[in-house]
Structures are given as C-alpha cells and as structure tokens.
Amino acid sequence: MSNLDEEIKKRSEKMITLFNTFKNQELKNLPVPPFTKWANGRIIKAEYGLMELEFEVRPEMSNPTNLLHGGIQCALMDDVIGITTATLGYKGFPISIDFHIDFLGKVEVGERVRVIGEIIREGKNILHANAEIRDMKNKLVSTGNSNLLRTQFIPDYVKTADKLEK
Numbered sequence: 001m002s003n004l005d006e007e008i009k010k011r012s013e014k015m016i017t018l019f020n021t022f023k024n025q026e027l028k029n030l031p032v033p034p035f036t037k038w039a040n041g042r043i044i045k046a047e048y049g050l051m052e053l054e055f056e057v058r059p060e061m062s063n064p065t066n067l068l069h070g071g072i073q074c075a076l077m078d079d080v081i082g083i084t085t086a087t088l089g090y091k092g093f094p095i096s097i098d099f100h101i102d103f104l105g106k107v108e109v110g111e112r113v114r115v116i117g118e119i120i121r122e123g124k125n126i127l128h129a130n131a132e133i134r135d136m137k138n139k140l141v142s143t144g145n146s147n148l149l150r151t152q153f154i155p156d157y158v159k160t161a162d163k164l165e166k
C-alpha cells in the first residue's frame with residue numbers, strides 16, 4: 001500500500017469514527033457547514049461510503065401544501081451525499097456536477113425522514129452517488145443520484161482530522 005493510500009485509509013477511519021461519536025446528536029451544535037446546521041439532522045449510521053441521517057420536517061422546509069418542499073429534498077440528499085464523501089478519506093472535497101431527482105411520495109411538516117447517501121463508484125476524478133429519502137414507515141419519498149468531481153479544495157474537517165494524527 002502506498003503512503004497516499006495509507007493516508008486516505010487513516011483519514012477515512014478517523015472520519016467514520018468521528019461521525020459515529022456524533023450519532024443521535026443535533027448537527028446544529030457541531031462544527032459543520034451552515035446548511036448542515038440549518039437542516040439539523042442526526043447521524044444514524046456511518047460506514048465507508050454510506051451515511052444515514054434523520055431530519056425533522058419543519059415549517060420552513062415546506063411548500064404551500066404543508067409538504068416537504070422538493071428543493072429541500074434535493075438539498076438534504078446533496079448534503080448527505082457530501083457528508084458521505086467524507087467517509088472515503090480523500091483530502092480534496094468532491095463537488096456535485098449534476099443531480100437527478102425523482103419525487104415519489106410525500107411527507108408532512110412535523111414528520112421525520114431518513115436520508116441515505118451511498119457512494120456507488122469511485123473513479124479517478126468522478127464519484128457517483130445515490131441518495132434516497134424515506135419516511136419513518138420506510139416508504140420511499142424520493143431518490144436522487146449525483147456525479148461529483150474530486151477537487152483539490154481542502155475542507156476544514158480534513159484539516160482537523162489531519163491535525164489529530166500529529
């Protein structure tokens with residue numbers, strides 16, 4: 001295993017461990033990006049290439065019919081996919097270059113949803129990820145898939161994880 005591969009593996013293990021220490025805590029109280037704080041999910045599961053978070057559907061997340069807004073569904077799936085990429089251990093942050101969504105069900109304000117992100121393929125430059133939103137009865141609400149471009153931008157969580165090594 002090369003030094004780079006070892007570095008990526010170590011960072012991945014640290015991120016997964018960190019996420020698992022945050023299980024069931026409100027993310028708004030943690031050092032996460034602004035949208036992640038606003039959405040305020042709770043980590044349910046963290047594994048290599050797989051994350052599950054739960055969110056409460058609040059009034060400010062709704063459309064005029066009091067249902068979870070489609071744009072918020074997209075944003076939640078994109079955010080969870082972004083969090084999922086952190087489990088891979090890359091130094092650079094992958095950014096979404098496209099996103100496709102199918103809206104299949106509905107969720108009302110006051111209900112909770114589970115958002116699952118999974119990395120399907122890791123290419124040299126492009127990642128492919130799937131996401132889905134399910135209600136608490138496990139009924140499918142929406143699905144999405146995204147391609148992400150690996151970048152050289154080093155996010156704060158990588159800088160923090162790398163400092164923990166030293």
